Amino acid sequence: xxxxxxxxxxxxxxxxxxxxxxxxxxxxxxxxxxxxxxxxxxxxxxxxxxxxxxxxxxxxxxxxxxxxxxxxxxxxxxxxxxxxxxxxxxxxxxxxxxxxxxxxxxxxxxxxxxxxxxxxxxxxxxxxxxxxxxxxxxxxxxxxxxxxxxxxxxxxxxxxxxxxxxxxxxxxxxxx
Amino acid sequence: xxxxxxxxxxxxxxxxxxxxxxxxxxxxxxxxxxxxxxxxxxxxxxxxxxxxxxxxxxxxxxxxxxxxxxxxxxxxxxxxxxxxxxxxxxxxxxxxxxxxxxxxxxxxxxxxxxxxxxxxxxxxxxxxxxxxxxxxxxxxxxxxxxxxxxxxxxxxxxxxxxxxxxxxxxxxxxxxxxxxxxxxxxxxxxxxxxxxxxxxxxxxxxxxxxxxxxxxxxxxxxxxxxxxxxxxxxxxxxxxxxxxxxxxxxxxxxxxxxxxxxxxxxxxxxxxxxxxxxxxxxxxxxxxxxxxxxxxxxxxxxxxxxxxxxxxxxxxxxxxxxxxxxxxxxxxxxxxxxxxxxxxxxxxxxxxxxxxxxxxxxxxxxxxxxxxxxxxxxxxxxxxxxxxxxxxxxxxxxxxxxxxxxxxxxxxxxxxxxxxxxxxxxxxxxxxxxxxxxxxxxxxxxxxxxxxxxxxxxxxxxxxxxxxxxxxxxxxxxxxxxxxxxxxxxxxxxxxxxxxxxxxxxxxxxxxxxxxxxxxxxxxxxxxxxxxxxxxxxxxxxxxx
Numbered sequence: 001x002x003x004x005x006x007x008x009x010x011x012x013x014x015x016x017x018x019x020x021x022x023x024x025x026x027x028x029x030x031x032x033x034x035x036x037x038x039x040x041x042x043x044x045x046x047x048x049x050x051x052x053x054x055x056x057x058x059x060x061x062x063x064x065x066x067x068x069x070x071x072x073x074x075x076x077x078x079x080x081x082x083x084x085x086x087x088x089x090x091x092x093x094x095x096x097x098x099x100x101x102x103x104x105x106x107x108x109x110x111x112x113x114x115x116x117x118x119x120x121x122x123x124x125x126x127x128x129x130x131x132x133x134x135x136x137x138x139x140x141x142x143x144x145x146x147x148x149x150x151x152x153x154x155x156x157x158x159x160x161x162x163x164x165x166x167x168x169x170x171x172x173x174x175x176x
Numbered sequence: 177x178x179x180x181x182x183x184x185x186x187x188x189x190x191x192x193x194x195x196x197x198x199x200x201x202x203x204x205x206x207x208x209x210x211x212x213x214x215x216x217x218x219x220x221x222x223x224x225x226x227x228x229x230x231x232x233x234x235x236x237x238x239x240x241x242x243x244x245x246x247x248x249x250x251x252x253x254x255x256x257x258x259x260x261x262x263x264x265x266x267x268x269x270x271x272x273x274x275x276x277x278x279x280x281x282x283x284x285x286x287x288x289x290x291x292x293x294x295x296x297x298x299x300x301x302x303x304x305x306x307x308x309x310x311x312x313x314x315x316x317x318x319x320x321x322x323x324x325x326x327x328x329x330x331x332x333x334x335x336x337x338x339x340x341x342x343x344x345x346x347x348x349x350x351x352x353x354x355x356x357x358x359x360x361x362x363x364x365x366x367x368x369x370x371x372x373x374x375x376x377x378x379x380x381x382x383x384x385x386x387x388x389x390x391x392x393x394x395x396x397x398x399x400x401x402x403x404x405x406x407x408x409x410x411x412x413x414x415x416x417x418x419x420x421x422x423x424x425x426x427x428x429x430x431x432x433x434x435x436x437x438x439x440x441x442x443x444x445x446x447x448x449x450x451x452x453x454x455x456x457x458x459x460x461x462x463x464x465x466x467x468x469x470x471x472x473x474x475x476x477x478x479x480x481x482x483x484x485x486x487x488x489x490x491x492x493x494x495x496x497x498x499x500x501x502x503x504x505x506x507x508x509x510x511x512x513x514x515x516x517x518x519x520x521x522x523x524x525x526x527x528x529x530x531x532x533x534x535x536x537x538x539x540x541x542x543x544x545x546x547x548x549x550x551x552x553x554x555x556x557x558x559x560x561x562x563x564x565x566x567x568x569x570x571x572x573x574x575x576x577x578x579x580x581x582x583x584x585x586x587x588x589x590x591x592x593x594x595x596x597x598x599x600x601x602x603x604x605x606x607x608x609x610x611x612x613x614x615x616x617x618x619x620x621x622x623x624x625x626x627x628x629x630x631x632x633x634x635x636x637x638x639x640x641x642x643x644x645x646x647x648x649x650x651x652x653x654x655x656x657x658x659x660x661x662x663x664x665x666x667x668x669x670x671x672x673x674x675x676x677x678x679x680x681x682x683x684x685x686x687x688x689x690x691x692x693x694x695x696x697x698x699x700x701x702x703x704x705x706x707x708x709x710x711x712x713x714x715x716x717x718x719x720x721x
Contacts (some may be wrong), residue, residue, distance in 0.1 A: 078304035079417045094414045101339060107338060108305040115692055131304045171301050 052139065060124045060137040061116055064134035064162030065155065068170065072103050073159060077110035081126035081135055089119035090126065106172050110155060117143055117151040133168045187254075189237075189276040194254065203266035203277060204232050209423025212279045215288065215317045217295075218355035219267035222460055223364055226268075229295070229355045231317065233263035233287045239274035245444045247274055257292035263287045288321045297328045298335075298378065300350045308405030310418035312344065316355070333378050337421070341371070341383075342390030344410050344464055345399060349381040351407035358382065364382070365461065366394040366551070382406065394551065396464045400450055409448070411468055416440075416447045424659035425452060425714050427646065429518060429639040430466035432556035436715070437462065437468075439640055440660040448471050448638050448661055454589035454715050457652065463553050470640060475632050479666025480634035492667065492675060499632045500679035502615040503592060508535030512581040512590045515569040516597040517541045519669060520644025520656060521704075522690055524567040525697040526673035527596055531569075533680050538584070540577035541570045544600050554649050562647035566703055567721065578603045585609045592616070598634060599624040619672055635666035642668045643690050645712055647719065654716035655709065 013019050034040045055061075068074055077094040095111030097104055126135050134174075140161060145151045153161070185196040188203075190210040197206045205221065207214045217229035237257030239247040247255040255274045263284055266277070278284060285538035297315045303309045335349035354373060359382070370390055373394045374383045384390050390398070427622045428435040428449065435458035440448045449470055451462035482495035490498070503511060513532055515527050530538055548555040565568040571577040582604045583588035591646070592615035594599065600610060601624075610616060610629035618630040627633050642660040647653050662668070667675075674687045687693050691709055696702040703719050711717070 059381075076305050077414075078309070079420070080304075083417070083419060096414050106305065146518075 007060040014023045034119070047142075051141075055139050059139050059141075060122050061139045061141040062117065062137065062143055062153075062161065063120065063124075063126055063135055063158070064138050064140070065134060065158060066136055066162040066165040067167045068168060069164060070103075071164075072106070072172075073109060073155075074132050074165075074168070075110050075113065076106055076108045076132055076134070077113070078108075078131060080131065082108060084125045084129045085121060086125065087119040087121050089116045089121075090114070092140045103161075103172070105174070112154040113158060115158060117153055118148060133165075136162065136165065138162065184276070186271050186273045188271045188274075189254070189257075191279055197271050199271070203234065203236075203269045203271055203275075206271050207266060207279055209212040214266055214279055215313070215320065216267060217353055218357060218546050219356055220360075220401060223357060223360040223401075226356060227265045228354065230291045231288060231295075232266045232282060232292065234266045234286050235262075235278040236260050236269070237276035237278070237283050238262050239276075239637045241551070248618045259545065269692070276612070277367075285321065288317075289323070292321045293327070295353050296322070296326070298333045298350065298352075300332070300337075302348070302351060302405065305414075306351065306405035307408045307413060308351075308385055312405060313403035322642075323418055325548070325706060327672075335381050337378075340410065341407075342392075342395045344468070345390050345395050346408050346410050346413060347382060348408070348440075349383075351404050351678065352382050353404055354380055354382070355403060357401040358407055359399055361394075361398055362390070362541075364700050366392045366397070368392040368394075371398070386442060393463045393465060393549070393553065394461060396467055396560065397451070398537070398636060412448045414474055416442055421447060422646070422659070423680070424640075426640070426657045426659065427559075427654045428466040428469075429559040429646070429656070430463075430551075430557065432554040432559060432561060432649035433458065433552050434559055434646060434652065434654050434716075435462040435466060435552060436473045436654070439657075441640070441659040444660045445474060452714075456718070457648065457650075457654075457716070458552055461552060463549075463551075465553070470638075473638040473640055475622060478663050479620060479623065479627070479633060480666060481635060483630075483633040485631045492665070495632055495634060496672075496675045496679040497619050498655075499615075499634075499676060502631065503534060503594075503617075503680065506592050510589070510591045511537035511594070512584060512592070513537060513539040513594040514578070514581065514596065514598055514600060514603055515539060517540045517543070517561040517564050517570070517574065518558060518571075518639075519598055520642070520646055521560065521563040521567060521653075521697060522644045523673060524563055524569045524667040525701075526670055526677065526687075526693065527569055528567050530594075530673055530680070533677055538566060538577055538581055538590075539569060539571075540581065540603075541574050542578065542603050543575040544602075556649060559648070560646040560650065562651060562721065564703065566647065567697075575603075575637060581605075582609065583652075585612060589614065595619070595630075596673075597621075598626075600626040608619070617676075621666075621689055634635060634672050635662075635664065636669045636672060637662040637666055641666075642670075643709070644670070645694065645709065647721075648716075651719045651721045652716045653704070653707070653712055653719050655712045655714070685716075697699050 065075055077092050079092050082092050083091040091114040092110050093112035095109055097109050124137050127137050180642045184199050188195055190199055194200050195210050201588045216232040218281045219225050237259040238336050239255035240258045242248045257276045268393045281418045295336040339347040339370050341347045359371045362371050370384050373380055399407045408593050420442045424439045426437050426439050428437050436454040437449045437453040438452045453460045459690050482490050484490040516674040545555050546557050593613050596619050615655050617632040618627050619634045620627050623640050640659045644656045645653055674685050678685050694709045698707050
């Protein structure tokens, strides 16, 4: 069945376009004027200049794994991020921490943790779902490689990118 | 309408709706049957009900009695109730005439919230590392009755963690809610009273008797029964989170009992097998041996492609054609076939067809036996001896024709041997005998002593990798289902047999699906008449053999 579409009733000024063209031109000329006086920077000279210092706190860059102040990899390989990840970029192989180990109380750790950055969509669900505050989307955004394998981030790479994060909940400490 | 219930049935009102239940039904079961699931930890229908977790609290109402000691009737002609002003456990209470139950009133909800809070006061924050997560009753009922924040500010009680209380079971006492299901199972079902509760008050914990281990062949059932993550399987420990597992209903093939199982697999890897309830076969249990008897299917040694001796490379077509050529050159009395009681009915049926095409050479299956126990394990370790007998693959007494085959090979009379899913050295043959054979066609999962001498190795599929049916020791027809794909280009046994028959007869057999094989079998075998693979259903069909 055909739909009857109601067309807007244009005024004469709208029909001849010119007032709109002039209004647009005014904005453009305004920008030009401000630029000529050196008041706006329109172009950033990337990569000599970078966004990095302007990135907001909530910026979502590449996902990384973090260690806590005791040097423990915070991830316990609960695999919730692997489950939630929409493009299935995450792969975890759990391992067991031996009973005598310094962190033996935690029992579980990721033996392997891979994120395929060619699949990652930077959605941040892994960080949101993590019950251990172990995975964070930090500010690295310029990921490049000359081979696909270079964008397969393994555990070592993810930990190196993540660094040490302090001030998190330490629920595995003995006192609790 | 009369209020009189038929004999042995009683009228019970559950959340305002009247139902009828047989006398002796527990209130918790009556509620479940009425569609009102009552949360529970300690109650299990196959164990005694000590009523110690207190989670299944409901509010009960007794019929109000008039001065004449008869129930007072309301305007609807049904009894009016006196509600008990507190809650009662529903697991240890039988239904009675005129009883009324409220499963979701405010007082019931408040009670359950309080009980759950108590159960959780010493519970650790282990969910991320706990194997039970995802199928944990504490998690599930916390979702319904739990609180987001803990009010507990005292020191939590410390208990032993990661204790190997048996060769296959790991205990985490901090997670335990002391429901005693494991204790009751070991006492009442496994008859090996080895676990108990020690210490007092909040220091109560599960422990095994000194110098004992939880090493019964049924120990892993305690892991299934444990509603929380206190008892976990050492084999499954940290292998995979439960929510990733794709569950396939199948049966165990480790003995003639044929326990119903659920195979948990993810991406072509089987991670665990758990029992599936079937009142006619295994109730809710299965033995540890059967449960863990799947790791060999993931061995790195699995045969991946057909091999023909002397040929550099063989695809299926070439391998089957070469095997058929070798068999065609021989007379029926020069051929022998050793089938297996581990094959499905469909495979055995096709093996019988193959025998017919070869002119009925001598054949038998190898009998595997062990020690039976009182609960589930059968002495016959072949899952489908009954099927082999029914389809004529076995001698009257399984294994009785094997010495004849062995002497035939030794004497040089038998020149070709077909072995389906067995190791011929289990049939009384020695390696020198196998070496004598002109043709040795073997279907197998793994390399064994027979495949070393084989002229044709045809890689087959394991029980988690194929569909089919088997008949257990009581004559129950049950179904296997495919959970994962076979590795490499290994094929289902029935496809191999169809291929071999087609290569022998140089014609098309007409079998393209296993359903068609079953259909042909049910047309030929009177005991299976009228059945199909889908009619077997998840719980199987009792045959009259």
